[in-house]
Amino acid sequence: MNTLVVGSGIAGLTAALHAHEAGRAVTIVTKAALGDGCTGFAQGGVAGVYGPQDSAAQHASDTLIAGAGLSDAAAVDVLVAEGAMRIAELIARGVAFDRSADGELLLGREAAHSHARIVHAGGDATGAAISRALVAAVRRTSIEVVEDAFLIDLIVRDGAVRGIRLLIDGSTADLAADAVILATGGAGHLYAHTTNPAGTTGDGIAAALRAGAEVADLEFVQFHPTILAAGPAFLISEAVRGEGATLIDDAGRRFTFDVHPDGELAPRDVVSRAIARQATAQGSPVRLDATTIGASALAQRFPTIDRVTRERGFDWAREPIPVTPAAHYLMGGVVTDLDGRTSLPGLFAVGEVARTGVHGANRLASNSLLEGAVFGARAAAALGSPRASDRPLPAETIPLNLANTASFRDGNERGPFSRVALQQVMWDEVGLLRTDDSLADALDTIRAWRAGATAAHTVADHEDVNLLLLADATASAALARTESVGAHYRSADRIEAPQLETV
Numbered sequence: 115m116n117t118l119v120v121g122s123g124i125a126g127l128t129a130a131l132h133a134h135e136a137g138r139a140v141t142i143v144t145k146a147a148l149g150d151g152c153t154g155f156a157q158g159g160v161a162g163v164y165g166p167q168d169s170a171a172q173h174a175s176d177t178l179i180a181g182a183g184l185s186d187a188a189a190v191d192v193l194v195a196e197g198a199m200r201i202a203e204l205i206a207r208g209v210a211f212d213r214s215a216d217g218e219l220l221l222g223r224e225a226a227h228s229h230a231r232i233v234h235a236g237g238d239a240t241g242a243a244i245s246r247a248l249v250a251a252v253r254r255t256s257i258e259v260v261e262d263a264f265l266i267d268l269i270v271r272d273g274a275v276r277g278i279r280l281l282i283d284g285s286t287a288d289l290a291a292d293a294v295i296l297a298t299g300g301a302g303h304l305y306a307h308t309t310n311p312a313g314t315t316g317d318g319i320a321a322a323l324r325a326g327a328e329v330a331d332l333e334f335v336q337f338h339p340t341i342l343a344a345g346p347a348f349l350i351s352e353a354v355r356g357e358g359a360t361l362i363d364d365a366g367r368r369f370t371f372d373v374h375p376d377g378e379l380a381p382r383d384v385v386s387r388a389i390a391r392q393a394t395a396q397g398s399p400v401r402l403d404a405t406t407i408g409a410s411a412l413a414q415r416f417p418t419i420d421r422v423t424r425e426r427g428f429d430w431a432r433e434p435i436p437v438t439p440a441a442h443y444l445m446g447g448v449v450t451d452l453d454g455r456t457s458l459p460g461l462f463a464v465g466e467v468a469r470t471g472v473h474g475a476n477r478l479a480s481n482s483l484l485e486g487a488v489f490g491a492r493a494a495a496a497l498g499s500p501r502a503s504d505r506p507l508p509a510e511t512i513p514l515n516l517a518n519t520a521s522f523r524d525g526n527e528r529g530p531f532s533r534v535a536l537q538q539v540m541w542d543e544v545g546l547l548r549t550d551d552s553l554a555d556a557l558d559t560i561r562a563w564r565a566g567a568t569a570a571h572t573v574a575d576h577e578d579v580n581l582l583l584l585a586d587a588t589a590s591a592a593l594a595r596t597e598s599v600g601a602h603y604r605s606a607d608r609i610e611a612p613q614l615e616t617v
Contacts, residue, residue: 115138115139115292115293115497115498116138116139116141116291116292116293117130117133117138117139117140117141117292117293117497118140118141118143118277118278118289118291118293118295119140119142119143119295119297120143120265120278120294120295120296120297120298120318121142121143121144121145121151121297121298121299121318121465122142122144122148122149122150122151122249122259122297123149123151123152123154123245123299123486124241124244124248124465124483124486124487125297125464125465125466125485125486125487125489125490126142126144126295126297126464126465126490127142127149127245127248127249127252127490128248128464128486128487128490128491128494129295129297129454129462129464129490129491129493129494130142130252130257130295131207131248131251131252131255131494132491132495133295133497134255134257136495136497138494138497140257140258141257141258141259141260141289141291142252142257142258142259142260143260143263143265143280144259144260144261144262144263145262145263145264145265145298145317146261146262146313147261147262148252148253148259148261149245149246149248149249150311150313151299151311151313152241152300152310152311152314153244153245153483153486154241154245155241155242155349156240156242156244156482156483157238157239157240157241157353157418158224158232158234158240158241158351158352158353158479158480158483159222159224159232159233159234159235159240159353159480160197160201160204160211160232160244160480160483160484160487161173161197161227161232161478161479161480161481161484162193162194162197162198162200162201162231162484163197163201163219163221163232163233164198164229164231165229165230165231167229168228168229168230168231170194170195170197172228172229173194173197173227173229173231174187174190174191174194175228176227176228176478177190177193177194177472177473177478177481178474180226180381180382180474180476180477180478181472181473181475181476181477181478181600182381182383182476182600183474183475183599184331184334184474184475184600185471185472185473185474186470186471186472186474188452188471189452189470189471190471190472192452192488192489192492193472193481193485193489196491197484200484200487200488200491201233201484201487203491204244204247204487207247207248207251208247208250208251209235209243209244209247210235210236210243211233211234211235211240211243212233212234212236219233221233222234222357223353223356223379224352224355224356224379224479224480225356225376225378225379225380225381225382225385225479226376226379226380226381226382226478226479227356227478227479227480232353232479232480234353236418237415237417237418238353238415238416238417238419239417239418240483241483244483260280260282260289262282262283263280263281263282263287264280264281264282264317264573264576265279265280265298265317265321266278266279266280266281266286266576267279267324267325268294268321268322268324268325268458268461269288269290270325270326270458273458273459274459274460275291275293275458275459275460276290276291276460277289277290277291277294278294281576284572291460292460292498293460293461293462293497293498294460294462295454295464295493295494296318296321296322296448296462296463296464296467296468297318297463297464297465297486297490298317298318298319298465298467299318299466299467300314300316300319300443300444300447300466301314301315301316301444301580301581301584301588302314302442302444303316303533303537303577303581304316304335304441304536304537304581304584304585304588305440305441305540305541305545306534306537306538306540306541307341307347307438307440307441307541308347308440308442309338309341309347309348309349309441309442310441310442315580316444316580316581316583316584317576317577317580318448318463318467319332319447319448319467319580319584320580320583320584321580322448322456322458322461322463322467323583323584323587324583325458325461326458327448327449327456327457327458327461328448328449328456328457329446329447329449330446330447330449330469331445331446331447331475332444332447332584332587332591332592333588333594333595333602334444334445334446334473334474334475334476334600334601334602335444335544335545335588335601335602336382336442336443336444336445336476336477336601337382337383337386337439337440337441337545337601338352338382338386338439338440338441338442338443339352339361339382339385339386339389339437339439340352340354340355340361340389340402340437340438340439341437341438341439341440342422342423342426342428342436342437343399343436343437343438344426344427344428344436345426347440348426349440349442350402350419350435350437351416351419352382352479353415353416354402354407354416354419355378355379355402357404357407357411357415358404358406359378359402359403359404359406359407360377360378360402360403360406361377361378361385361388361389361400361402361403361437362402362403362434363392363396363400363401364396364398369388369392369400370384370385370388370389372388373387381476381478381600382442382477382479383475383476383600383601386439386546387547387603389437389438390438390439390546390547393438398436399436399437399438400436400438401434401435401437402430402434402436402437404430404431404434404435405430405431405432405433405434408431409431412431413431423435439546441541441545443466443477443482444466445469445473445474445476445477445600446469446591447463447466447467447468447469448461448463448468448469449469450462450463450468450489452470453492453493453495453496453499454468454470454489454490454496455493462493462496463493464486464489464490464493465482465485465486465489465490466486468489470485472485473485474600475600475601475602476600476601531563531566531567531578533574533577536560536563536578536585539560539585540556540585540588540589543589544556544585544588544589544592546603547605548592548602548603548604548605549604549605549606550593550604553589553592553593554593557586557589557590560582560585560586563582564582564583567579567582
């Protein structure tokens with residue numbers, strides 16, 4: 115069986131290695147260099163190693179609570195049941211997770227986890243360590259790798275996916291396959307401010323939408339609470355708060371306890387909204403106070419953060435640093451079953467591009483790398499086997515129903531399209547705090563821009579087409595879900611979005 119894996123983060127590389135080890139012919143196609151993407155930027159760790167007081171059942175419970183009642187319980191059970199096995203596999207492939215002096219894995223705690231169950235590598239460089247190990251593992255095999263290749267579309271024949279169309283060095287090329295595994299990541303660059311690297315433009319989800327695959331839950335966009343509010347977006351890991359750092363207002367008060375009994379360790383959506391509201395009220399960023407952790411501990415546990423904060427003029431061991439939320443992770447995506455199969459025969463999806471149901475309305479910290487490893491392996495194992503049964507959307511899911519591209523209100527006062535303009539509309543109107551009016555205004559603008567779109571030729575052109583399609587789909591899904599749940603928060607009154615420094 116000839117298998118194409120599109121994307122080379124933890125999910126794609128895991129799927130490719132498992133498919134190759136099962137004797138399948140595998141080609142990895144990646145937008146940039148092998149291993150580029152979000153995985154290498156992940157500061158957080160991998161949840162799923164259980165200490166003596168912990169269990170898979172408690173990990174599942176924490177995941178379901180964070181998901182605000184919309185997680186798929188069966189998918190969560192798979193995640194926690196197979197998590198330890200996948201972490202052991204990463205270790206076997208060369209990932210050097212941090213250990214104590216006696217050789218035991220060091221377990222950290224992050225927000226909304228009831229126990230310390232998260233392994234890290236290099237302190238705050240877990241994703242980079244995983245990416246290096248998996249890339250090296252792929253390089254040792256006969257897996258073919260096609261780099262600097264942009265996914266234009268899926269090739270569908272007789273109702274099944276039979277390959278992909280690529281843009282390589284300005285020319286199109288078609289690759290045939292018996293199965294395609296999408297592992298293209300999320301769509302962080304829908305927003306003006308994001309933790310995601312530049313290429314995260316939703317290409318796989320957009321291609322799946324155009325091909326007719328089922329997509330759901332795009333309204334659930336997770337905003338990471340703590341991004342350094344100075345210079346380009348740089349994430350301050352949730353593990354910093356897990357080690358004891360606090361969030362304070364201008365008066366030095368820990369304001370997050372006003373909205374949740376867990377304070378700084380409440381679910382990400384709660385903390386992000388609390389920060390946004392407080393920053394708007396006081397007219398300046400809130401601050402993360404890590405001074406009680408100590409200079410040596412900060413440098414040892416968070417070497418990357420320590421270096422970057424100092425490069426930007428902050429001594430975070432002696433003074434609180436300014437932080438603000440930014441778009442971080444997409445809980446929705448291409449709907450799959452428990453083995454990565456989508457609604458289109460021949461098409462699988464794994465990682466952030468997929469909507470497995472694990473995350474529900476709000477992802478639990480450090481479950482994303484785990485999800486990529488678990489479901490990447492499951493998708494590879496399912497290649498060539500028929501789908502056992504149709505897996506309907508949960509009753510709580512609102513089916514995506516994109517209207518035509520015509521503007522549904524009169525006029526468009528936003529001016530001509532540009533990516534920067536689109537990202538600002540999404541940040542202001544389809545961000546942390548949403549209203550009927552803001553969503554309707556956003557859709558009006560997005561659809562006017564889509565109606566006037568011209569033919570795409572370059573990679574940037576195709577990315578813009580994809581971002582416009584996903585902006586329409588995200589705003590439509592957010593407008594359709596009228597209740598507030600998890601990361602999707604509907605407000606009666608429009609509240610100004612926090613504005614970050616633009617550099």
